[in-house]
Amino acid sequence: MTIKEIQDAIVEDFSMFDDWMDRYAMLIEIGKECPLIDDKYRDDKHLINGCQSRVWLSAEMKDGKVYFAADSDAVITKGIIYLLIKVFSGQTPSDILDSDLGFLDKIGLKEHLSPTRSNGLLSMLKQMMLYAEAFKLQEDKK
Amino acid sequence: MDSTYINEIRRQFPILNQQVYGKPLVYLDNAATTQKPLCVIDRERDYYLHENCNIHRGVHYLSQMATEAYENARRTVAAFIHAAAPHDIVFTRGTTESLNLLASSLGQLLIEENDKVLISAMEHHSNLVPWQQMLRQKKGQLLVCPMDDNGVLDLQRYETLLDEKPRIVSIAHISNTLGTINPIKEMIGMAHKHGIPVIVDGAQSIAHHYIDVQSLDCDFFVFSGHKMYAPMGIGGLYGKSDWLEKMPPYQFGGEMVDQVSFEATTFNKLPFKFEAGTPNVGAALGLESAVRFIESLDRNQIEAYESALLQRAVEQLSEIEGLRFIGQAAKRSGLVSFVIDGIHPYDLGTIIDKMGVAVRTGHHCAEPVMTRFGIPGTVRASFALYNTMEEVDVFVKAVKKAAAMLR
Numbered sequence: 001m002t003i004k005e006i007q008d009a010i011v012e013d014f015s016m017f018d019d020w021m022d023r024y025a026m027l028i029e030i031g032k033e034c035p036l037i038d039d040k041y042r043d044d045k046h047l048i049n050g051c052q053s054r055v056w057l058s059a060e061m062k063d064g065k066v067y068f069a070a071d072s073d074a075v076i077t078k079g080i081i082y083l084l085i086k087v088f089s090g091q092t093p094s095d096i097l098d099s100d101l102g103f104l105d106k107i108g109l110k111e112h113l114s115p116t117r118s119n120g121l122l123s124m125l126k127q128m129m130l131y132a133e134a135f136k137l138q139e140d141k142k
Numbered sequence: 143m144d145s146t147y148i149n150e151i152r153r154q155f156p157i158l159n160q161q162v163y164g165k166p167l168v169y170l171d172n173a174a175t176t177q178k179p180l181c182v183i184d185r186e187r188d189y190y191l192h193e194n195c196n197i198h199r200g201v202h203y204l205s206q207m208a209t210e211a212y213e214n215a216r217r218t219v220a221a222f223i224h225a226a227a228p229h230d231i232v233f234t235r236g237t238t239e240s241l242n243l244l245a246s247s248l249g250q251l252l253i254e255e256n257d258k259v260l261i262s263a264m265e266h267h268s269n270l271v272p273w274q275q276m277l278r279q280k281k282g283q284l285l286v287c288p289m290d291d292n293g294v295l296d297l298q299r300y301e302t303l304l305d306e307k308p309r310i311v312s313i314a315h316i317s318n319t320l321g322t323i324n325p326i327k328e329m330i331g332m333a334h335k336h337g338i339p340v341i342v343d344g345a346q347s348i349a350h351h352y353i354d355v356q357s358l359d360c361d362f363f364v365f366s367g368h369k370m371y372a373p374m375g376i377g378g379l380y381g382k383s384d385w386l387e388k389m390p391p392y393q394f395g396g397e398m399v400d401q402v403s404f405e406a407t408t409f410n411k412l413p414f415k416f417e418a419g420t421p422n423v424g425a426a427l428g429l430e431s432a433v434r435f436i437e438s439l440d441r442n443q444i445e446a447y448e449s450a451l452l453q454r455a456v457e458q459l460s461e462i463e464g465l466r467f468i469g470q471a472a473k474r475s476g477l478v479s480f481v482i483d484g485i486h487p488y489d490l491g492t493i494i495d496k497m498g499v500a501v502r503t504g505h506h507c508a509e510p511v512m513t514r515f516g517i518p519g520t521v522r523a524s525f526a527l528y529n530t531m532e533e534v535d536v537f538v539k540a541v542k543k544a545a546a547m548l549r
Contacts, residue, residue: 020163020496025547028489052488052504052519073518074486075548076493119488 003095006087007103014107023108024076031079037071048123053077055120059131065090066135068128077119080104080112084121088128093136097129143447145530151439152528154179165498168533168540173318173346173477173524174502175368178432185431186373189424196420198397212423215430216413222433223363224354225380229412232386233426236377237345238268240364241312243379243416244341245272247389248362252309252339253280260285260308260338262295262324264317266508269343273312287313289514293320293469300329304336311338316346319506319520320469321452321477323347330360339385345369349526350448350476352441355380367425372432376425379416386412393418444527451525451534452478458538462545468520477524479506482541485548487519493544499537 001009017023037046041058048055053074060067068089072078087103088096104110113122152158155177160167169177189211195204197212213228220228234240253259259273263286270284277284285308287300304311311333316323330340339361344353349370355363362385367376381389391398391409396419400408409415455478459465464483481487491503504519505512512519523537 021547024493024496028547053486054518074488076489 003087003091003099010083010086011103011106020108027079027109028075029079030082031072031075031077034078034082037069041069042071048120048127053119055081055124057124057127059128059135061093061135061138064139065092066096066132068131070124072120074119076112077121080109080121081124083109084125084128088132093132093139096132097136101125143443143450148447148528148530152530154181154435155528156180158528162498162500163496166536168499168536170523170525170529170533170537171500171502172349172526172529173369173506173522175374176349176371176526177528178371178373178428179435181435182372182428182431186424186428189427194424197423198414208423212421212426215426218430218433219378220380222353222437223348223365223380224356226356227383230380230383230386232379232381232413232416233421234364234377234379234416235375235422236366236368237343237364238366240377240379241268241341241343242272243392244312244362244364245276247392247416248310248339248341248385249273249276249280251389253277253282255281257282258285258306258308259283260287260300260303260306260311262287262313263289263514264293264295264320264322264324264508264511265312265314265343266318266345266506268345268507269312269314270510273310289322292471293317293322294471295322295324295329297325297328297332301332304333304338307336308338310341312341312343314343314346316350316475317469317508317511318346318477319479319508319511319522320471321474321479322469322471323473323475325473326360327358330358334359346476349436350445361385367429367432370429370432371435372429373425375422376429378429383412386416389416391415391418395419439527448476448525448527451529451531452476454531454534455523455525455538458534459541462538462542464545468515468517477522479520479522481517481520482545485545487521489548490521490541490544493547494537494540497536497540497543499540501537 014023037056042056046056046058048057053072055072057070068085070081070085072081157177158169193208193211195208197209216231217228220231225231259277261269261273274284285303285306287295287303289295313324313326313329315326326342333340341362342360344363344365348365361382363380365378368374397414398410398418400410459480466481468479487503491501502522506522
């Protein structure tokens with residue numbers, strides 16, 4: 001699936017709920033149920049300090065596609081991480097760099113990516129884009 | 143205290159009368175900043191409508207009026223904390239600037255290589271980092287008085303640390319994270335027996351308790367206006383004249399000079415020596431109004447009421463399974479800090495925010511305190527005189543609901 005298709009599917013999933021509480025309940029469920037990162041990556045090298053919640057991120061390139069893994073100690077942060085990984089993991093660096101994040105606005109979670117939130121998500125997103133950029137440069141050199 | 147009185151006070155804070163996410167706002171982040179009553183907002187507005195002028199330098203009418211108003215504000219603040227003289231009050235931007243001023247200026251006066259400064263384990267960063275950085279430069283050492291699991295300072299250790307002859311002691315009156323009221327009068331007496339000057343960080347006490355700097359006999363007392371219903375960007379440093387006279391200036395320029403040539407400069411007298419540049423006159427007048435507002439209330443009743451708010455919150459929160467209070471000193475004030483097993487404070491804060499409840503989550507700019515208790519942060523609810531018992535109930539209900547969602 002393309003990034004756009006995955007985003008649309010997420011928006012559709014969330015559109016079942018009118019109420020913010022149900023949306024957050026779903027996010028919390030997602031956050032709880034998904035072990036996202038291998039324990040060996042939960043170290044300082046992969047830590048993105050967000051002041052309020054901590055986020056760990058790793059990335060690798062396989063067959064021209066980027067695969068992310070990430071985790072957080074806060075479950076709401078983790079739920080959103082899951083969505084971001086679902087959207088970006090397994091995509092090409094160019095597609096990642098060309099994408100937009102309008103879907104988070106559509107499901108009412110855009111505020112979590114605000115720079116004032118200090119939950120590490122925005123830094124994580126920037127880091128994901130940097131990874132994509134670096135992998136793209138590697139590809140171009142080949 | 144009857145609720146009509148509180149509602150009357152509440153009406154003076156229009157910001158409280160609003161909805162967030164369609165729910166009535168319950169503002170319990172007063173330890174971060176308090177809301178401002180109309181009299182404060184009006185005073186600052188009036189200043190810019192009718193009086194705005196640079197002070198201490200104009201011969202013209204407006205400048206003289208503004209200067210007089212500003213110096214009156216200083217007198218009011220001095221009387222509020224029972225300072226011996228108005229010139230013992232230096233206007234600053236707030237607690238943090240006051241402490242930086244002291245670390246720099248008093249540090250220059252007193253600290254030499256291998257000298258020590260004593261703080262406590264419950265200080266917020268503003269009463270830690272300025273000392274740490276100054277001492278690093280001077281090759282000195284920071285001593286830290288430990289606390290127990292309840293968040294109470296160990297006075298025996300304090301005594302032995304005083305034996306190590308620190309040159310300065312700087313201690314929070316009330317902890318911004320734990321709510322502990324420290325026995326500062328006793329601690330000041332103990333330090334003075336060793337001839338050591340004491341700075342009291344009054345950021346969390348000034349809005350809630352009578353402050354009498356002469357009876358405390360502290361050498362310095364620092365506070366922020368915005369935590370006592372005054373505008374942001376104004377605060378104070380009280381110092382005994384003897385100390386302030388001896389201390390070198392902190393910043394240079396503007397009204398703080400006496401005579402200037404290219405070769406040398408002599409400095410103005412107190413308190414102007416420490417007020418470089420154009421001060422925040424409008425905010426200083428707002429601070430004066432905030433002082434008058436506090437003084438217009440029955441302060442004993444307010445103190446009792448605020449402590450009843452805290453007690454109600456503590457009692458109700460205690461019923462929540464897995465909830466652990468961080469800071470359980472017998473003498474506490476103004477705030478309650480807690481964690482719930484298996485729930486990240488950030489998640490809890492996010493959910494109750496959606497229910498209209500504003501609390502602070504995280505490390506409260508006191509990371510060493512979090513490390514001491516082995517937690518990433520806490521949820522902190524802090525109270526002010528305009529909060530109601532009903533708001534406490536809404537807050538606890540919101541916490542219960544959020545905990546159920548997050549478990």
